[in-house]
Amino acid sequence: MGRSAAPFTRPPRAYSAWPTLVKTHLCVGHEFETPTININATLAAIYIIRSPLDVAISFSHHINKTIDATIADMATLNFWIPSRKRHVYEVIGTWSQHVGSWVGLISRPVHVMRYEDMLTNPIRAFGQLARFLRLSPTDQQLMRAIENSSFSELKRQEAEHGFNERPPMAKSFFREGKAGQWREILSPAQIERxxxxxxxxxxxxxxxxxxxxxxxxxPTID
Incomplete structure (x- = not known):
């Protein structure tokens, strides 16, 4: 006869003093009378905002739609992205609805970061973020963190190891990482819409x- 297995005992769970960081694309609201974001489990939020003129280009690449169709989606109230094999559907809303849902929170602190400022003055942008998170990095630590999370470095890592959030229809998750591309790509009619x-x-x-x-x-196209 084989030996009987010892009863399984789960080791004590280790609790971290740091809160869990969660990335989400969801807007703050309700779906089927259920909150999209559990505010009771939310300590604070970091919200990254980007010009909708550039979002239209990036988002069209991400969801594999034309820019015109993407512009329409970005103006559709309660817009949602269908579920995929590894992802549940996401309630996004319009661009303005999404921004307003987060920056309008009054029960939790929200730190807003403009994507464009992160590119033009990363030391200032991420220094402010560090203070919001009650961190006191040295200048060297801050620079190293910025370099290790730069767009070029993330793109290199994706090329080498892949990226599990890349939609199956997209060639890559990290595309250009630039600001102001709308001046070269969007038509005057698209800008106006x-x-x-x-x-x-x-x-x-x-x-x-x-x-x-x-x-x-x-805004004009230079």
Whole structure:
């Protein structure tokens, strides 16, 4: 007769003093009367915002749609991405709806980072993030963290090891990582559609000149 197995005992769970960091694409809201984000389990949030003019280009690549179709999706209330083999569907909403749902939280602190500022002045942008997280890195530590998470480094790692969040229809997850590509890619009509749909939120975060309801001055293609 074989030996009987010893009863399984689970080792004591180790609890970290640090909170768990979770990345999400979801907007804050409800789906089938269920919160998309469990605020009761949320200590704070870091929200990265990017100009919808560039988002339209990047997002079209991500979901494998034309730019025109993507612009329409970004203006569709409660827009959601269908489920895939390894991902459940995601409630995104319009670009403005998504931004507003996070920056409008009043029960939790939200640190907003503009994607463009992360590129132009990473020391300042990530230094502010470190302070928000109650960290005190040295200049060398901050620079090393920025270099190790740079777009070129992430793209290199994806080419070497792959990236499990890459949609099956996309050639790569990390594409260009630049700001202002809309000036070279979008047509004047596409720019106008995006601006007309999202002008108030774009103005709030510096993507359009402030305007109190008059005629909107469209950004120009240089």
């Amino acid at each position: 995006i601006v007309q749909a999202h002008a108030p939120m774009m103005q709030r975060f510096g993507y359009l000149q402030p305007d109190c309801g008059g005629a909107i001055t469209l």
